[in-house]
Amino acid sequence: MELFVEFLKNTGYYLADIRYILMICVGILFCFLATAKKYEPLLLLPIGFGIIIGNIPFFRGFGLGIYENNSVLHYLYFGVTSGVYPSIVFLGLGAMTDFSSMLARPKLMLLGAAAQMGIYFTLLSAMALGFAPKEAASVAIIGGADGPTSIFLTAKLAPHLIGPIAIAAYSYMALIPIIQPPIMRFLTSRKERLIRMPDTERLISRKELLCFPIVGVILCCFLAPASIPLLGPFFFGNFMKESRVVDRLAKTASTAVIDTATIFLGFTVGASTQADVFLTVKSLGIFLLGAVAFSIATASGVLFAKIMNIFLKEKINPLLGAAGVSAVPGSAREVHLVGLKEDPGNYLLMHAMACNASGVIGSAICAGVLWSFMMR
Amino acid sequence: MLGLEAISAHNGWAMALTGTIIVMGGLSILAFIISQLHKIIGLFEKKKKAPPRFGPAAADIDALKDLETAARIYRPLTAELGERFLLADLYRLFEKENLPHPHLTISALRDADYLVPLGEGLFNWKKPD
Numbered sequence: 415m416e417l418f419v420e421f422l423k424n425t426g427y428y429l430a431d432i433r434y435i436l437m438i439c440v441g442i443l444f445c446f447l448a449t450a451k452k453y454e455p456l457l458l459l460p461i462g463f464g465i466i467i468g469n470i471p472f473f474r475g476f477g478l479g480i481y482e483n484n485s486v487l488h489y490l491y492f493g494v495t496s497g498v499y500p501s502i503v504f505l506g507l508g509a510m511t512d513f514s515s516m517l518a519r520p521k522l523m524l525l526g527a528a529a530q531m532g533i534y535f536t537l538l539s540a541m542a543l544g545f546a547p548k549e550a551a552s553v554a555i556i557g558g559a560d561g562p563t564s565i566f567l568t569a570k571l572a573p574h575l576i577g578p579i580a581i582a583a584y585s586y587m588a589l590i591p592i593i594q595p596p597i598m599r600f601l602t603s604r605k606e607r608l609i610r611m612p613d614t615e616r617l618i619s620r621k622e623l624l625c626f627p628i629v630g631v632i633l634c635c636f637l638a639p640a641s642i643p644l645l646g647p648f649f650f651g652n653f654m655k656e657s658r659v660v661d662r663l664a665k666t667a668s669t670a671v672i673d674t675a676t677i678f679l680g681f682t683v684g685a686s687t688q689a690d691v692f693l694t695v696k697s698l699g700i701f702l703l704g705a706v707a708f709s710i711a712t713a714s715g716v717l718f719a720k721i722m723n724i725f726l727k728e729k730i731n732p733l734l735g736a737a738g739v740s741a742v743p744g745s746a747r748e749v750h751l752v753g754l755k756e757d758p759g760n761y762l763l764m765h766a767m768a769c770n771a772s773g774v775i776g777s778a779i780c781a782g783v784l785w786s787f788m789m790r
Numbered sequence: 791m792l793g794l795e796a797i798s799a800h801n802g803w804a805m806a807l808t809g810t811i812i813v814m815g816g817l818s819i820l821a822f823i824i825s826q827l828h829k830i831i832g833l834f835e836k837k838k839k840a841p842p843r844f845g846p847a848a849a850d851i852d853a854l855k856d857l858e859t860a861a862r863i864y865r866p867l868t869a870e871l872g873e874r875f876l877l878a879d880l881y882r883l884f885e886k887e888n889l890p891h892p893h894l895t896i897s898a899l900r901d902a903d904y905l906v907p908l909g910e911g912l913f914n915w916k917k918p919d
Contacts, residue, residue: 520821520822520824520825521821521825523817523818523821524818524821527814527816527817527818528814530810530813531810534805534806534809534810535806537802537805537806541796541797541800541802542793542796542797544792547802550800550802616828617878618878619828619831619879619882620871620876620878622824622827622828622831625831626824626827629820629823629824630820633816633823634816637812637816638816658872658874772821776817779812779816783808783809783813784809787805787808
């Protein structure tokens with residue numbers, strides 16, 4: 415009988431408290447959003463299930479938890495804390511990205527840069543709220559709206575915050591259809607939303623597509639060497655794709671490799687949200703600041719497009735500024751849909767993809783810059 | 791420490807300003823370079839421009855009237871593009887070789903299934919019967 419009672423005391427049912435139940439409910443909510451609402455299912459499903467797994471209570475010292483040495487989850491989590499998974503994800507992203515729309519419309523790259531202002535605004539806000547500089551930089555990068563970049567920088571600067579930052583970053587990416595459209599509509603007039611982009615961009619040759627990853631990696635990585643772990647694989651993946659001589663490698667990078675990394679990244683990040691380390695006031699602050707970062711990033715892209723229009727003869731649709739955040743392709747799709755609502759014949763998708771692609775590069779540069787600032 | 795005092799103490803203003811300048815400057819330079827990339831590539835291509843290799847035979851046929859002959863004569867043109875190619879590259883090649891109405895020809899070849907889509911924007915020639 416005593417043995418049975420001891421056993422019962424070691425079960426999750428006995429060890430659970432309200433915090434674990436709450437987190438498991440969050441995990442179930444993520445799984446629901448992924449499966450029923452199809453909100454970013456590739457991210458929310460592994461994260462949601464990871465949250466459920468990570469919040470099953472257990473007794474310490476048995477090598478079970480993600481924060482316990484030698485546990486299986488701990489080894490899988492190494493890919494997150496070391497920054498390996500984000501690099502692999504970037505390799506696959508590069509192999510999936512078609513830069514031709516960006517190469518045909520280089521001026522739209524500036525919107526990808528402008529949308530990064532959310533990062534620096536949040537950096538200041540987080541510092542003002544009492545976050546240490548390294549923590550503030552990790553929180554700020556949520557404004558880049560790029561999950562792997564957020565995880566990478568946080569792993570380097572504030573590993574104890576990976577859970578809340580990753581959850582915040584991915585949650586806001588999934589909530590793009592809810593967050594971005596009101597900001598876009600608030601900051602633009604109907605007349606501006608009706609602006610049609612010219613369809614006369616030149617065709618991009620194969621040589622240009624081949625040269626771009628080399629030019630890009632040299633320029634960006636010389637400027638911010640700390641972004642090499644992200645932009646190096648990113649441009650390498652793209653070069654493999656555009657070279658068309660290693661189709662097998664490019665295809666593997668853009669399918670099996672990125673999928674494997676995404677599974678383990680999402681699952682272990684979810685599992686890292688153990689209630690006892692996740693449910694803190696700091697996490698709440700991170701979520702609030704993440705929302706601010708994301709909103710400011712969207713707004714600064716839109717406002718910068720309006721400023722550009724003052725100087726441009728051929729006006730650009732300011733909605734495109736919202737696609738400067740690097741949530742690919744969610745924000746581009748949202749810009750396209752908002753544009754279509756105003757004018758069913760206004761197709762902004764390819765233009766928005768140009769901003770999106772430059773946003774990915776911009777947020778990776780920002781991560782490198784912040785990392786190098788904090789290492790001083 | 792909180793508020794503006796915390797920002798100043800952690801050198802936040804300088805970080806934000808410098809970071810902004812770096813990312814704006816970096817992407818602006820990249821945008822400028824890629825806007826000139828085709829011109830730089832064009833310079834190299836001009837240097838090694840050879841006379842049209844397919845001369846009268848390819849240039850004289852009316853591809854729109856005889857697609858089968860056109861496909862047979864144009865096929866060797868794409869050897870340098872590889873077995874799979876983008877229509878944009880094919881268009882450029884047709885233009886380079888001064889072939890008549892390249893856009894219409896490619897469109898007609900596509901409609902008549904002489905150019906077979908492989909997905910992801912790539913095409914190859916229909917295998918000979």
